[in-house]
Amino acid sequence: MAREEALKTIGRGYALLVIGALWYLVQEGVLDLGKAFALFLVLIGLYLIVKGSVVGSHGKEGAG
Amino acid sequence: MARKVLVEVGVVLVALGVILLVAPNLLAYRDVYPLAVACIGLAVMSLGFAMAVAPPRAALAFKALASALVVVGFVLIVLGVVGAPLALLSFPVGPGRSFNYVTSGPLEDRVVRLEVRNAIGRTSVMAWDSDEYMVNVTLRVYALTWEQAERIAETHKPRVVVERAGGKTVIRVELNYRVEIPVFITYDVIVMLPKRASVELALLTTTGEVGVEGLRVAEAALRATTGRIALRDVTASTLNATATTGEIEAVLDAERASFSVTTGEVNVRIIGSVSGEYVLSATTGEVNVEVPDKPDVGVRLVATSTLGDIDYPGHWVTEMERGRVSTTVVARTPNFDEAQVKITLRAKVTTGDVEVTQG
Numbered sequence: 001m002a003r004e005e006a007l008k009t010i011g012r013g014y015a016l017l018v019i020g021a022l023w024y025l026v027q028e029g030v031l032d033l034g035k036a037f038a039l040f041l042v043l044i045g046l047y048l049i050v051k052g053s054v055v056g057s058h059g060k061e062g063a064g
Numbered sequence: 065m066a067r068k069v070l071v072e073v074g075v076v077l078v079a080l081g082v083i084l085l086v087a088p089n090l091l092a093y094r095d096v097y098p099l100a101v102a103c104i105g106l107a108v109m110s111l112g113f114a115m116a117v118a119p120p121r122a123a124l125a126f127k128a129l130a131s132a133l134v135v136v137g138f139v140l141i142v143l144g145v146v147g148a149p150l151a152l153l154s155f156p157v158g159p160g161r162s163f164n165y166v167t168s169g170p171l172e173d174r175v176v177r178l179e180v181r182n183a184i185g186r187t188s189v190m191a192w193d194s195d196e197y198m199v200n201v202t203l204r205v206y207a208l209t210w211e212q213a214e215r216i217a218e219t220h221k222p223r224v225v226v227e228r229a230g231g232k233t234v235i236r237v238e239l240n241y242r243v244e245i246p247v248f249i250t251y252d253v254i255v256m257l258p259k260r261a262s263v264e265l266a267l268l269t270t271t272g273e274v275g276v277e278g279l280r281v282a283e284a285a286l287r288a289t290t291g292r293i294a295l296r297d298v299t300a301s302t303l304n305a306t307a308t309t310g311e312i313e314a315v316l317d318a319e320r321a322s323f324s325v326t327t328g329e330v331n332v333r334i335i336g337s338v339s340g341e342y343v344l345s346a347t348t349g350e351v352n353v354e355v356p357d358k359p360d361v362g363v364r365l366v367a368t369s370t371l372g373d374i375d376y377p378g379h380w381v382t383e384m385e386r387g388r389v390s391t392t393v394v395a396r397t398p399n400f401d402e403a404q405v406k407i408t409l410r411a412k413v414t415t416g417d418v419e420v421t422q423g
Contacts, residue, residue: 016105016134017106017109018105019141
């Protein structure tokens with residue numbers, strides 16, 4: 001339960017970090033909105049992959 | 065799960081509402097919002113990692129702190145999402161920040177000349193019981209960021225020049241409109257002058273409003289290119305008001321007054337305590353005049369309308385009425401010859417009506 005909560009919090013923090021960083025880069029003119037959105041998808045997707053792999057592997061261990 | 069989401073959304077909305085109530089200027093977009101969100105994200109992630117290894121009590125405290133930070137992060141995102149597009153839209157709905165400047169001082173002379181050239185904004189001159197003058201200028205800056213607005217305000221402070229010359233005090237309000245797009249600024253100027261003062265006015269606005277209230281005006285030149293000129297309870301010796309596109313509304317007494325609009329309306333109510341001649345003209349629009357119905361006040365009307373009607377009270381004496389397409393009327397109140405106060409109206413409208421009422 002505590003681990004789940006920790007992962008959820010990390011996920012939220014990561015989302016805020018990605019949004020803030022991309023927003024800043026758009027504001028500074030480094031990225032346009034289209035690229036920022038694409039990067040957002042990539043970064044969130046990567047996070048989900050990592051999270052899924054970690055939780056999945058632990059889940060298998062737990063089941064065994 | 066759904067209940068939890070509802071509670072979280074509710075907390076964000078309440079926090080946002082409270083912030084906007086307490087500090088509405090936060091809606092003006094700030095450069096630091098994105099970095100603040102990113103930093104909050106980092107902090108929340110760190111708390112998440114700490115929660116995984118900390119004892120249960122500390123984990124609970126970390127969780128509460130992380131939740132609070134998440135709320136702050138979302139509030140900043142919503143402020144940015146709402147504030148940034150508004151800032152880009154700029155005038156008239158963009159977030160504006162006001163800066164107020166007040167100058168005041170004693171008036172040595174009874175005659176005061178006031179000169180204001182205000183490109184965009186409202187200029188109001190009013191009488192008060194004090195023996196001092198006061199100039200209150202509100203600068204409104206529409207800028208993308210808060211910091212930019214403050215920089216603009218710093219370099220665009222109004223300058224109030226007060227000089228004494230030839231027995232009169234000259235007050236000149238100098239406004240600087242030079243800004244680079246997308247910044248937009250307006251100035252609202254309010255000048256308070258003593259009731260006892262004899263005032264000369266030179267007020268010009270390109271887009272905006274000129275207002276004069278309760279003053280004794282010796283000489284006035286009022287001009288609004290696009291906008292409105294409003295006079296209330298004014299007594300004038302010589303007054304000239306011109307609006308290219310807009311409206312002139314006046315309640316006054318004048319010895320000589322001229323009101324002219326190219327496109328728009330002239331609405332004048334004459335108080336009738338002094339004799340005077342009023343010239344009222346509109347190229348496309350209407351001239352409406354209300355004169356007092358008093359036994360000691362006589363009115364004579366000379367009106368021309370090329371395409372339109374001329375209306376005046378039925379009991380007036382018609383001296384002349386001619387023309388079918390272009391109408392010219394000369395009429396007067398029955399008491400005009402013996403009246404102590406004589407008012408002469410000279411109205412001219414190219415396309416539109418002239419209406420004179422008495423009451």
